[in-house]
Each structure stands twice: as C-alpha cells, then as structure tokens.
Amino acid sequence: xxxxxxxxxxxxxxxxxxxxxxxxxxxxxxxxxxxxxxxxxxxxxxxxxxxxxxxxxxxxxxxxxxxxxxxxxxxxxxxxxxxxxxxxxxxxxxxxxxxxxxxxxxxxxxxxxxxxxxxxxxxxxxxxxxxxxxxxxxxxxxxxxxxxxxxxxxxxxxxxxxxxxxxxxxxxxxxxxxxxxxxxxxxxxxxxxxxxxxxxxxxxxxxxxxxxxxxxxxxxxxxxxxxx
Numbered sequence: 001x002x003x004x005x006x007x008x009x010x011x012x013x014x015x016x017x018x019x020x021x022x023x024x025x026x027x028x029x030x031x032x033x034x035x036x037x038x039x040x041x042x043x044x045x046x047x048x049x050x051x052x053x054x055x056x057x058x059x060x061x062x063x064x065x066x067x068x069x070x071x072x073x074x075x076x077x078x079x080x081x082x083x084x085x086x087x088x089x090x091x092x093x094x095x096x097x098x099x100x101x102x103x104x105x106x107x108x109x110x111x112x113x114x115x116x117x118x119x120x121x122x123x124x125x126x127x128x129x130x131x132x133x134x135x136x137x138x139x140x141x142x143x144x145x146x147x148x149x150x151x152x153x154x155x156x157x158x159x160x161x162x163x164x165x166x167x168x169x170x171x172x173x174x175x176x177x178x179x180x181x182x183x184x185x186x187x188x189x190x191x192x193x194x195x196x197x198x199x200x201x202x203x204x205x206x207x208x209x210x211x212x213x214x215x216x217x218x219x220x221x222x223x224x225x226x227x228x
Contacts, residue, residue: 018063023048024056025093028082030116031066032090033162035081044114065089098124101217106178113176115162118147125184125215126151126158132210140211141168145176153214170203170211184217 004020006013019025023045030036030044042053057080060066065086070076097120107113122142137154141164150165151158174180179198182188190208193199201208 018059018065019089021056021059023052024060025096027053027056027060028065028086028089029093029097029120030114031080031082032086032093033116033119035069035071035079037077037079041080044116046112046114060086094120094124094127097121098128098217101181104181107176113144113147115147115149118142118144118149119160119162121184121217122149122151122160122215123158125217126160129158129214129216131156131158131214138170138207138210139165139168140207141165141171142180143171143173144180145174151215153210158214168203170201170205170207172208172211173200173202174198181217183212184215186212186216 004017006017019028026045027041030041036044038053038057041057042048042050045053057066061068065083066080067083068078068080070078101121101124131153133156135155137152139150139152141148141150148164149160149162150168151160152165172180174183175198177198179188179193179196183190183193183199188196188198190212194201194205194208
C-alpha cells in the first residue's frame with residue numbers, strides 16, 4: 001500500500017505518488033537501460049533493502065510501468081522490463097538527471113558510479129553536446145570506477161549502452177573522482193585531463209577532442225561562480 005497520497009486530482013500529484021516512492025526513479029533508470037533480473041537490479045542498486053525492491057517492483061507493475069517476462073532460448077530466467085508507458089518518462093528522467101548533475105562536483109563518501117548511472121550520464125551528456133558529424137562510426141568505451149559503458153557515434157546520432165564493446169576506437173578510463181565529469185563539463189580540456197592523470201586513454205587519442213565535444217554536461221552557476 002502506498003505511503004504517499006496527496007488527495008489531489010492533479011497529474012503532477014499522481015506522478016509524484018508513483019515516482020516519489022523511495023528508489024522508484026532509480027529502478028526505472030536501470031530498467032530504461034535494458035531488461036534486468038531481480039538479482040541484476042539488486043546488484044545495481046547498492047543499499048536497497050530486498051523488501052523495498054520487491055515492493056517497488058510490485059507497485060510499478062500495478063501502475064503499468066514494469067512487466068515481467070521470461071527470456072527466450074535456453075535462458076528462461078525472469079526479467080523485468082519497462083512498458084511503453086514507462087518509456088514516455090525517459091525525457092523527464094533525463095532532464096532530472098541533467099538538473100541533478102549540474103549541482104554535483106565531488107562524490108560524497110560512499111557514493112559509487114553504477115553501470116546504469118554511467119549509461120544515463122552519457123545519454124544525458126550527448127543531448128547537451130555537439131557531435132562532430134564524422135562520416136565514419138566511432139565507438140568509445142568509458143570506465144568510471146567499476147562501471148563500464150560504451151557509446152556509438154554515427155554522424156550526429158549517439159547511442160549509449162552498458163558494458164564493453166568488442167572493438168572500441170577509443171577507451172577512456174577514469175577513477176571514481178570528478179575527473180571524467182570535469183572533462184564532460186569542459187572545465188578540464190582533453191589534453192589537460194590526460195596530462196594531469198585524471199583519465200587514461202587507449203586507442204585513437206585524436207578522437208578524445210571529438211568525445212569531449214559530443215558529450216557535455218553543465219556545471220551549476222553556484223559551482224562555477226558564473227552564469228551557465
């Protein structure tokens with residue numbers, strides 16, 4: 001049973017009743033990256049109590065945002081996936097992610113980067129960037145802490161997904177600190193980021209400048225001291 005009802009016949013109030021439940025937005029974030037088993041969701045959401053995850057999934061199913069299905073082939077495990085109704089939330093959740101990122105600088109104690117959060121960050125950053133429009137398709141792998149994601153840039157189209165890519169043109173490795181974010185925010189140039197050791201690059205290093213132009217997240221004016 002829900003713990004938050006606002007008693008108002010209002011679209012925003014109804015959305016808040018669904019999305020305002022603890023962990024609900026992050027569960028949807030992870031499932032918008034791709035279908036996941038219960039154990040995958042638990043592993044990707046460090047700190048979520050098992051009973052809370054089960055309750056949120058049940059509520060999201062009842063709200064028509066999540067469904068369970070069996071995988072095809074030899075793997076008949078049960079996975080959770082989002083519905084078309086939940087897909088409609090993607091722009092809103094990406095906008096919230098961008099707004100939240102603008103006020104971030106250094107990870108707080110205990111904070112980690114997860115696979116789904118890295119994919120989301122790349123997707124959101126691509127919306128604020130300017131792809132160079134190169135004729136050939138370029139694939140980048142990004143590692144931040146223990147999280148790995150890849151991005152494919154084809155002309156002005158950018159897609160991001162979880163995990164490695166078998167043949168990346170460029171691989172960027174960063175720790176769990178703010179180095180990658182500084183690069184994406186443009187407060188640290190590509191060559192400076194490499195020279196200062198905040199990122200490591202393998203593959204075609206000449207593509208690093210294009211990567212920084214393609215993926216961009218803003219800093220909050222309160223952090224930069226100037227208007228965005």
